[in-house]
Amino acid sequence: MHSLRLGTTKLVAPNIGFLPYQIYHGIKHFHLIAEPVQQALTNGVTIKAWGYNGSTPGPVMVVSQGDRIQVAFTNRLLEETSIHWHGLIVPNTVDGVPGIGAGPVVKPGETYVYDFVIRQAGTFMYHAHTMDAQQEMMGLAGMIVSLPERQTVNREYIILLQEWAVKMGSDMGMSGMGQTSMAPKSDMQSPMEKTTEQKPSGKAFDIDPMSMDYNYFTMNGKSFPDTTPLRVRYGEKVRIRLGNLSMDSHPMHLHGHEFQVAAGDGSTIPIPWFKNTINVAPGETWDIEFQANNPGIWAFHCHKPHHTTNDHMRDMGGMFTTLKYSR
Amino acid sequence: MHSLRLGTTKLVAPNIGFLPYQIYHGIKHFHLIAEPVQQALTNGVTIKAWGYNGSTPGPVMVVSQGDRIQVAFTNRLLEETSIHWHGLIVPNTVDGVPGIGAGPVVKPGETYVYDFVIRQAGTFMYHAHTMDAQQEMMGLAGMIVSLPERQTVNREYIILLQEWAVKMGSDMGMSGMGQTSMAPKSDMQSPMEKTTEQKPSGKAFDIDPMSMDYNYFTMNGKSFPDTTPLRVRYGEKVRIRLGNLSMDSHPMHLHGHEFQVAAGDGSTIPIPWFKNTINVAPGETWDIEFQANNPGIWAFHCHKPHHTTNDHMRDMGGMFTTLKYSR
Amino acid sequence: MHSLRLGTTKLVAPNIGFLPYQIYHGIKHFHLIAEPVQQALTNGVTIKAWGYNGSTPGPVMVVSQGDRIQVAFTNRLLEETSIHWHGLIVPNTVDGVPGIGAGPVVKPGETYVYDFVIRQAGTFMYHAHTMDAQQEMMGLAGMIVSLPERQTVNREYIILLQEWAVKMGSDMGMSGMGQTSMAPKSDMQSPMEKTTEQKPSGKAFDIDPMSMDYNYFTMNGKSFPDTTPLRVRYGEKVRIRLGNLSMDSHPMHLHGHEFQVAAGDGSTIPIPWFKNTINVAPGETWDIEFQANNPGIWAFHCHKPHHTTNDHMRDMGGMFTTLKYSR
Numbered sequence: 001m002h003s004l005r006l007g008t009t010k011l012v013a014p015n016i017g018f019l020p021y022q023i024y025h026g027i028k029h030f031h032l033i034a035e036p037v038q039q040a041l042t043n044g045v046t047i048k049a050w051g052y053n054g055s056t057p058g059p060v061m062v063v064s065q066g067d068r069i070q071v072a073f074t075n076r077l078l079e080e081t082s083i084h085w086h087g088l089i090v091p092n093t094v095d096g097v098p099g100i101g102a103g104p105v106v107k108p109g110e111t112y113v114y115d116f117v118i119r120q121a122g123t124f125m126y127h128a129h130t131m132d133a134q135q136e137m138m139g140l141a142g143m144i145v146s147l148p149e150r151q152t153v154n155r156e157y158i159i160l161l162q163e164w165a166v167k168m169g170s171d172m173g174m175s176g177m178g179q180t181s182m183a184p185k186s187d188m189q190s191p192m193e194k195t196t197e198q199k200p201s202g203k204a205f206d207i208d209p210m211s212m213d214y215n216y217f218t219m220n221g222k223s224f225p226d227t228t229p230l231r232v233r234y235g236e237k238v239r240i241r242l243g244n245l246s247m248d249s250h251p252m253h254l255h256g257h258e259f260q261v262a263a264g265d266g267s268t269i270p271i272p273w274f275k276n277t278i279n280v281a282p283g284e285t286w287d288i289e290f291q292a293n294n295p296g297i298w299a300f301h302c303h304k305p306h307h308t309t310n311d312h313m314r315d316m317g318g319m320f321t322t323l324k325y326s327r
Numbered sequence: 328m329h330s331l332r333l334g335t336t337k338l339v340a341p342n343i344g345f346l347p348y349q350i351y352h353g354i355k356h357f358h359l360i361a362e363p364v365q366q367a368l369t370n371g372v373t374i375k376a377w378g379y380n381g382s383t384p385g386p387v388m389v390v391s392q393g394d395r396i397q398v399a400f401t402n403r404l405l406e407e408t409s410i411h412w413h414g415l416i417v418p419n420t421v422d423g424v425p426g427i428g429a430g431p432v433v434k435p436g437e438t439y440v441y442d443f444v445i446r447q448a449g450t451f452m453y454h455a456h457t458m459d460a461q462q463e464m465m466g467l468a469g470m471i472v473s474l475p476e477r478q479t480v481n482r483e484y485i486i487l488l489q490e491w492a493v494k495m496g497s498d499m500g501m502s503g504m505g506q507t508s509m510a511p512k513s514d515m516q517s518p519m520e521k522t523t524e525q526k527p528s529g530k531a532f533d534i535d536p537m538s539m540d541y542n543y544f545t546m547n548g549k550s551f552p553d554t555t556p557l558r559v560r561y562g563e564k565v566r567i568r569l570g571n572l573s574m575d576s577h578p579m580h581l582h583g584h585e586f587q588v589a590a591g592d593g594s595t596i597p598i599p600w601f602k603n604t605i606n607v608a609p610g611e612t613w614d615i616e617f618q619a620n621n622p623g624i625w626a627f628h629c630h631k632p633h634h635t636t637n638d639h640m641r642d643m644g645g646m647f648t649t650l651k652y653s654r
Numbered sequence: 655m656h657s658l659r660l661g662t663t664k665l666v667a668p669n670i671g672f673l674p675y676q677i678y679h680g681i682k683h684f685h686l687i688a689e690p691v692q693q694a695l696t697n698g699v700t701i702k703a704w705g706y707n708g709s710t711p712g713p714v715m716v717v718s719q720g721d722r723i724q725v726a727f728t729n730r731l732l733e734e735t736s737i738h739w740h741g742l743i744v745p746n747t748v749d750g751v752p753g754i755g756a757g758p759v760v761k762p763g764e765t766y767v768y769d770f771v772i773r774q775a776g777t778f779m780y781h782a783h784t785m786d787a788q789q790e791m792m793g794l795a796g797m798i799v800s801l802p803e804r805q806t807v808n809r810e811y812i813i814l815l816q817e818w819a820v821k822m823g824s825d826m827g828m829s830g831m832g833q834t835s836m837a838p839k840s841d842m843q844s845p846m847e848k849t850t851e852q853k854p855s856g857k858a859f860d861i862d863p864m865s866m867d868y869n870y871f872t873m874n875g876k877s878f879p880d881t882t883p884l885r886v887r888y889g890e891k892v893r894i895r896l897g898n899l900s901m902d903s904h905p906m907h908l909h910g911h912e913f914q915v916a917a918g919d920g921s922t923i924p925i926p927w928f929k930n931t932i933n934v935a936p937g938e939t940w941d942i943e944f945q946a947n948n949p950g951i952w953a954f955h956c957h958k959p960h961h962t963t964n965d966h967m968r969d970m971g972g973m974f975t976t977l978k979y980s981r
Contacts (some may be wrong), residue, residue: 084582086580086603087603087604089583089584089585089621090583091621091623092583092621092622092623092624092625093623095582095583095623095625095626097582097626099643100624100626100649101624102582102623102624102625102626120585129626131641131642131643132632132635132643133632133633133635133636133641134641136632137632209641210633210636210639210640210641212633247631247632247633248631249576249578249606249903249935251903251935251936251937251938253740253937255738255749255751255756256743256744256746256749257743258743258774258919258920258921264600264602265585265601265602265603265604266585266603267585267600267601267602269600270598270599270600271598271924271925272924273918273921273923273924274919274921275918275919275921275938276740276741276919276920276937277741277919277935277937277938279606279903279933279935279938281576281578281604281606281630282578282630282631282632283578283580283603283604283630284578284602284604284606284630294743294745294746295746296745296746296747296749296756297746297754297755297756298746298749298756299749299751299754299756299783303935303936303937303938304901304902304936305786305787305790305791305900305901305936306787306864306866306901308786308787309787309864312864313864314785314787314788314863314864315785316753316785316786322754411909413907413930414930414931416910416911416912416948417910418948418950419910419948419949419950419951419952420950422909422910422950422952422953424909424953426970427951427953427976428951429909429950429951429952429953447912456953458968458969458970459959459962459970460959460960460962460963460968461968463959464959536968537960537963537966537967537968539960573959574958574959574960575958576903576905576933591927591929592912592928592929592930592931593912593930594912594927594928594929596927597925597926597927598925606933608903608905608931608933608957609905609957609958609959610905610907610930610931610957611905611929611931611933611957
């Protein structure tokens with residue numbers, strides 16, 4: 001279920017979809033499971049990461065202002081964890097930072113039920129807040145959309161930005177000659193000679209959550225060319241909700257359109273502010289909106305040059321997708 | 328003197344306090360001394376840095392619009408330096424950039440008196456502007472608060488963000504087995520096995536101001552768990568003045584509250600702009616304000632995952648503190 | 655031709671100048687040539703880069719809202735390329751991203767004529783969008799100014815920010831003892847002993863577009879002390895148009911003045927927003943404006959400390975220039 005219809009608005013969470021829920025006695029019940037996942041970033045590169053309910057990022061949670069929600073959270077990892085509701089105003093007891101006493105630690109095998117009321121509308125995130133650096137960079141992250149009272153767009157996309165230090169040599173059976181991120185930089189071949197053809201195929205690699213030598217950059221867990229195009233129809237008003245749970249800022253650039261920066265961190269920007277590149281810092285969310293009035297296939301990508309490559313190779317890859325008009 | 332009372336407002340500069348001054352003939356006289364300092368970042372890690380009046384950052388200077396100030400500046404380093412009043416509109420002759428002719432160089436052992444009038448209210452900084460990269464990254468940095476005519480908050484905190492490339496092997500007596508930032512990354516143990524227990528205790532380490540491999544991240548010279556909690560009372564209006572004199576941007580995220588971005592670089596933001604994460608770039612200051620209306624213990628931290636660790640270890644550390652409601 | 659007079663406004667593109675054009679039948683004709691260039695960054699350091707019409711960045715294109723332009727683009731490189739008109743709303747067929755079908759690929763030796771109408775006023779950029787990471791970081795980048803209907807400033811400067819991984823050992827005849835960016839960091843001399851005197855003189859070095867170990871940082875292709883001062887006269891209103899086509903954000907700080915952030919990505923900011931440091935992310939443009947009312951020689955520079963050095967040495971260098979009042 002990668003898309004949802006709400007009145008005349010279509011919500012799309014490419015590649016990851018939405019977290020199901022059930023309503024009993026007026027309470028929305030969700031179930032989130034932290035667990036090891038194998039996430040296929042792009043052709044031939046699958047990583048052994050941690051995620052929620054089978055993927056990283058986890059599925060998008062959709063809620064509404066005023067909802068009382070209960071999130072049963074099961075920890076299937078081998079270490080303690082917790083969930084922080086990033087940007088949501090919640091009581092301290094469920095904030096998910098056990099290290100400072102703000103919410104309980106959830107031990108391996110245990111389930112804890114987070115119970116709180118949604119007080120805001122906007123774009124938020126959820127992520128682990130125990131051993132943050134390791135658990136976030138292993139992939140324990142997802143997005144939350146709290147629906148506005150009245151929808152003003154026809155279509156919206158929800159995209160989480162992440163980055164990964166994939167240990168390219170960690171898969172068994174690779175020859176020693178492969179280009180890996182462990183190779184000394186001074187030893188690199190000229191970019192002319194280095195192509196994706198050397199990429200190994202179809203194995204699962206370890207990632208190093210404590211390394212900062214990132215070599216894969218993803219939008220909802222996918223690197224170009226395996227990102228899913230964002231389809232729009234001429235005349236639609238489109239919103240893209242962006243979140244960043246990674247180490248670097250990602251200045252996302254849209255071709256062919258000016259967009260309005262409609263909200264930051266879930267709060268409306270009270271002036272008409274137009275840009276073509278929005279610098280999404282770690283921990284930020286930004287909502288951008290535009291009229292689909294210029295047909296074609298348009299690039300939408302991080303403007304840090306290396307963030308549009310895979311494994312430091314020169315071909316296009318990484319945090320790059322397309323805005324594609326349907327006929 | 329880590330806090331000051333001004334009318335009904337309490338100013339707090341955790342861990343570093345305020346620079347004393349005396350008033351003669353209507354002129355505020357300060358005395359700043361650049362000198363080698365030993366700064367204890369966190370348990371077991373003290374660095375041999377450069378600072379002002381015994382610490383890095385140096386003490387906060389508090390001034391008011393219209394003040395004429397004289398800052399006697401003594402250079403107790405072994406090399407030339409100067410002070411730049413970052414963001415303050417001053418005459419060119421006291422701007423503190425001798426390399427381009429904008430103010431005098433201050434030689435080792437000499438004292439120079441900077442003399443100028445404060446024309447603005449807001450949050451500013453002071454730092455060396457001679458051999459900038461080296462001197463700033465050695466720690467020659469501090470904050471300036473120019474008080475508003477009328478206080479609108481009950482309590483405010485002043486925090487400078489810095490980062491350090493600590494040479495963990497530089498202290499005598501360490502065994503060769505210690506995890507150090509010099510170790511090849513590919514050689515790192517799994518995060519499961521690497522804990523802070525291996526951290527050496529109580530020695531002073533050299534820092535490398537020209538390295539960009541930062542392994543310690545501080546708020547007013549302290550890394551978590553040795554940062555000082557920011558105490559507030561229910562019902563107070565709180566301001567946090569943030570400055571960044573480091574190499575990286577620091578997106579500071581507050582839990583449990585939305586804050587208003589009230590000012591940037593000392594200038595008021597003329598719209599109601601609310602966020603939960605403010606990306607503080609090097610050279611920027613931001614003032615954020617919020618109502619203390621959600622009791623508990625809340626995290627306030629840089630959202631770059633590795634900036635909340637110490638020495639690349641997986642435990643919580645770094646640029647992380649708490650907002651703590653008093654009973 | 656590094657400056658242009660338009661009515662009472664003087665436009666200056668330091669070091670690189672403006673792209674000439676001719677008007678036939680109401681169409682502005684430009685000719686851009688992608689080619690290998692030797693760009694002298696600063697004394698003793700020339701790089702073998704790629705640029706347009708003899709320099710990197712290429713010359714500034716000046717257009718006006720409503721112009722129909724034809725840009726004959728000749729590819730004199732040994733690989734395919736294309737031009738993207740960053741921020742301009744153009745038809746999909748000329749957007750210059752052939753990899754996704756948005757415009758043609760231009761093969762070595764070929765010329766293609768981009769033909770479109772300028773719909774916006776503001777600050778934009780042009781750059782390669784084929785093998786982006788490699789081609790942008792080799793230097794295929796330039797700026798576009800689309801003039802406002804009515805000029806409101808007396809003088810404006812146009813500056814593109816770039817960074818380079820210069821292979822300091824790549825020039826023949828260098829002794830093995832030179833400090834190079836390939837040397838292991840742990841082996842570095844103390845900053846006290848390392849000075850620019852060791853810099854080799856007058857040879858052309860290779861750059862590595864896929865490396866992220868940047869050691870040179872430029873404003874319009876020049877590093878301090880070889881950047882050109884920005885001259886102003888007392889009483890003038892001055893605009894600086896900044897663009898960033900590099901890997902890192904550059905928080906540009908102006909001394910002695912508060913500036914108004916007048917536009918971002920070519921769109922006017924509809925509120926009076928004043929700063930002293932503007933964080934220019936990759937892919938962004940920002941227009942800043944100020945009154946020249948504080949005579950002297952003032953620093954204008956990136957506030958990331960290492961971005962104001964050359965080759966990781968401690969002396970002032972890099973992305974640093976001066977604002978210089980004429981008598």
